[in-house]
Amino acid sequence: MIFKRVWATTSVVALTGAVLLTSAPNASADYIRDKQWVIDVINFKKVWSESQGQGVTVAVVDTGVDGSHPDLVGQVLKGKNVTGNGEEAQDDTDGHGTGMASIIAGQGHGVNNSSGVIGLAPRAKILPIKAANVDDFNDDQWANGIRYAVDQGADVINLSFTDSLASPGSEGAKAIEYAQQHDAVVVAGTGNDGIDELPYPAKLPGVVAVGAVDESLDVWDNSNYGDGVTLVAPGVNIVEADPSQSSGYSNGTGTSDATAYVSATAALIRAKYPDLTAGQVINRLIKSATFLDRKVKRVPDEEYGYGLIRPYSALTMDIPKGPKQGPLAQSSQSSSANSGTASRDDDNTNQAKKKKSSSGNIFLIAGVAGAVVVAAVLFAVIRSRRNGRGGGPGPGGGTSPQGTGNLPQPPAGYQQYPHAAAPNQGYPTPPGQSPQHPNPYAQQPPHQGQ
Template identity: 60%
Template sequence: MLLTAAPVASADYVRDQQWVLDVFAMNDTWAETQGEGVTVAVVDSGVDTSHPDLAGQVLEGKDFTGGGNAQKDLDGHGTSMASLIAGHGHGSGKDSGMVGLAPKSKILPLRVIQTQKDPNHDETWAAAVRYAVDQGAKVINLSFSNDGGKTLSDGRAAISYAQAHDVVVVASAGNDGSVAVDEPAALPGVVSVGAVDKDGNRWEGSNTGKGLTLMAPGAQILAADPTRSQQYSLSNGTSGATAYVSATAALVRSKYPDLSAGQVINRLIKSASFLGHKGLKAPDEEYGYGVIRPRQAVTMDIPAGPKTNPLGQLTSSVSSQSSKGTDSTAAKKKKSSSSNLVLIGGIAAVVIIGVIAFVLIRSRRNGGNGGPGSGGGSPQNPTYPPTQQPYNSAPNQGYPAPPGQYPQHPNSYSQQPPHQGQ
């Protein structure tokens, strides 16, 4: 009875549930730019190119799981993120279905997991990040976190490589509600993103703490979902918020192509707002520099400022090398050096040092414990926040909530003054 009684998700109904489009006045924003000429890399579970709201927006991409095709998405998470960024709707006039904030940007799908159960090793997503840079992506969306663990050398070097090549890197702060921003979002220079609800209040599961950069809508978010028979679902989480920030970065990069990545981030920060939250000073550990405002990000009179990243820069000894075999080459050199110590030394102490060095190198190459600042016992495999669990999944099988369940939003996003830290 639950299945047969489920409401039919009409195209108009799907569009009506996208409250974010209204509070951000996206029609006015799209008159300025729709993200033309910008590629956003989505490092995720792949992107389903058969979804009608993404037709023609998704590039070939690359699979890093051994599964073969980045344009397949068994989990749905990657497709959801892509739709929040570059969905363009479908039907006559494309006035039906899902629309992202940058509907004319392109998506580069990079599959690093196939299902939620798969470990997302640092060396895997790091390889995807490097590939994205080499393919010309201007924004990299990392809608995942490592649940409190440290990013290993592969991941740090890849993000440093992206920053050195003028790419905006955006990542999720995490969904634990804890007072600590997860890595890789917490790394220097990365735009870390938390989630707010319709009223601009922090979503209760959104992580807080030092290093939080921006907030974006992440509660009751409708997105494309190929794992549902209706092709859409509602969710909560910092994943969706991260995608919205990536989309806004794409809008800015499209409108101002001469700005550096650091100057783009500066515009995102300067145009953000604390909305109705008074007495906060940026950066605030609960709201960062405030909630993104796409229209203001592309229209406000904001001086370009220095080309450097206002959030800092992640340094790495291998950041400037090409993505082809960088980490493996460095590891082989270290391994060779350790082996030489064993052969040349002959003294017990030297042998022990060589063995320890060899074990550490093998551990880093295989995604084991350790790594810079890891403490040796931190979780090593970042996991995707569980954003694909829809509301009331038993009664409606993943459909958006029935009409009238949510009150009409008064659009507090546009009615409040700029953030007090500006």
């Protein structure tokens, strides 16, 4: 059965022109790395001192993953194509799956891996599950893909799409339940329509439902909200590998990208704490999250869920393991009871909560308001990935014009970040904090419970 499906990435802007997929001038390579604002905000180097995702497999159920992309060479396992079209799991003409994989486990390329896209968990392995040919998903097929991934030992399963037919009792829901029974962390995007409704599979019990925040760490206006949001993560202006573009790169925005960052964080936790169950990994994700200075009166909040991910805190905080099933399994039985026990201090749960409107109504972090990551670059082309299937566009669906233009060359006098290898890691040292993106994590906001 063909389902109504919407990408959890709304738009992708091609990064073309100066940047080449294989051999590129240093300026161009640094230009790609320079645009990765999340490196500064999360402080990848600090996170990598605790974990790089080693020994963990993340299944990316998507359009396939191009393992020949320079930033993913050696990172992608064989995987499986469940579409029946005769292609390999590493055939990705759409580029969406490759983009998600690069956010999770990209390791860059070139000297000291200082060029291209670097992922948050660069030593995790990607298991590609090709479940779509551009936009043709099949409910039974992607469900079979999840089961295959579980049987191959996947520790984390990334679902950067929505499916209006994946309700309880569907093949997709049964496959996700199978994954949870076999101790896999399942992560899905909340969708990109800016409405008070979560889609499937994100709102299925036990699934980590992820919304997106922008460069100021405000909830992105088009991120769906409401009951069931678990966490938020960066999802605006995210540079990712993209074999569908002549440059090999694109700039994506949507809850797809945020989902990939949460999957990467789960991989980091599983690498450092291999004895934790999937539920206990989710517990650590939730209890290390933060609302920064956002005012909420009930936890989980309808927009932020349990808060913004903090990968380093997730790896280092003193957090009891908790029940094997984790907080989401408990919440599915009694949301009101567990909202008071799901790792939030009383002062946080009693704070006033803002109404949904625009990011301007959220209290901004000092020094972050108005931050714009690509001030010198004009994006000319928008590629929509919000196509609907099965009877018309899904919620917020439809197709925007697909562009073919090129990104302008880096401006004259463009200064690259000085990249260097991180000690004993073989990965580049992230750029220093720039005036555009002071690190809000460094402000050490109160954590959300122990």
